[in-house]
Amino acid sequence: DGGITQSPKYLFRKEGQNVTLSCEQNLNHDAMYWYRQDPGQGLRLIYYSQIVNDFQKGDIAEGYSVSREKKESFPLTVTSAQKNPTAFYLCASTSGQGARDEQYFGPGTRLTVT
Amino acid sequence: GNSVTQMEGPVTLSEEAFLTINCTYTATGYPSLFWYVQYPGEGLQLLLKATKADDKGSNKGFEATYRKETTSFHLEKGSVQVSDSAVYFCALRNTNAGKSTFGDGTTLTVKP
Numbered sequence: 001d002g003g004i005t006q007s008p009k010y011l012f013r014k015e016g017q018n019v020t021l022s023c024e025q026n027l028n029h030d031a032m033y034w035y036r037q038d039p040g041q042g043l044r045l046i047y048y049s050q051i052v053n054d055f056q057k058g059d060i061a062e063g064y065s066v067s068r069e070k071k072e073s074f075p076l077t078v079t080s081a082q083k084n085p086t087a088f089y090l091c092a093s094t095s096g097q098g099a100r101d102e103q104y105f106g107p108g109t110r111l112t113v114t
Numbered sequence: 115g116n117s118v119t120q121m122e123g124p125v126t127l128s129e130e131a132f133l134t135i136n137c138t139y140t141a142t143g144y145p146s147l148f149w150y151v152q153y154p155g156e157g158l159q160l161l162l163k164a165t166k167a168d169d170k171g172s173n174k175g176f177e178a179t180y181r182k183e184t185t186s187f188h189l190e191k192g193s194v195q196v197s198d199s200a201v202y203f204c205a206l207r208n209t210n211a212g213k214s215t216f217g218d219g220t221t222l223t224v225k226p
């Protein structure tokens with residue numbers, strides 16, 4: 001079955017450590033996205049990539065970094081510069097840039113930093 | 115710019131009650147409109163969509179009509195079930211925008 005895989009589901013880190021969240025898709029989609037979701041809040045866009053080897057900052061990119069070396073993969077690194085990294089992180093993809101293209105989401109990774 | 119405003123939650127209903135979750139938007143051009151649903155601890159999944167004015171999206175008993183004159187896309191269901199308890203997000207996507215705009219989400223709890 002085609003879909004988006006995020007691993008791990010739960011991740012614990014100590015403050016001051018960088019951590020990388022995995023996102024893999026086998027939908028053959030060009031565009032991929034990372035969102036952050038805090039309790040009781042909506043989605044905030046961190047980074048997105050419309051094509052391999054290219055990506056753009058979203059609304060809250062500070063303290064995060066990404067790479068897009070392969071079409072299938074879009075890992076997100078939460079750096080020690082991110083002041084409040086504890087959150088639920090969602091990866092998504094779309095098949096194209098059109099208005100009609102819905103987003104497909106992964107199951108999410110819950111990151112806890114203490 | 116684009117924006118989506120959703121009815122604030124939480125919304126609590128009894129089983130078999132009628133559901134309306136309001137959604138209004140601001141956008142240039144001709145966006146497509148979406149409703150996504152998020153069950154506890156999971157990612158979002160598409161519930162329904164409409165791609166032009168007066169289109170009605172429907173799925174699993176849920177419906178929403180794209181109203182350009184009122185810039186609205188309200189979600190409705192005639193008889194909710196306990197299994198409909200989730201967070202519902204309204205979203206829009208413009209041509210060549212490269213990204214979607216989401217509302218803040220509305221939490222629905224249905225009690226037996």
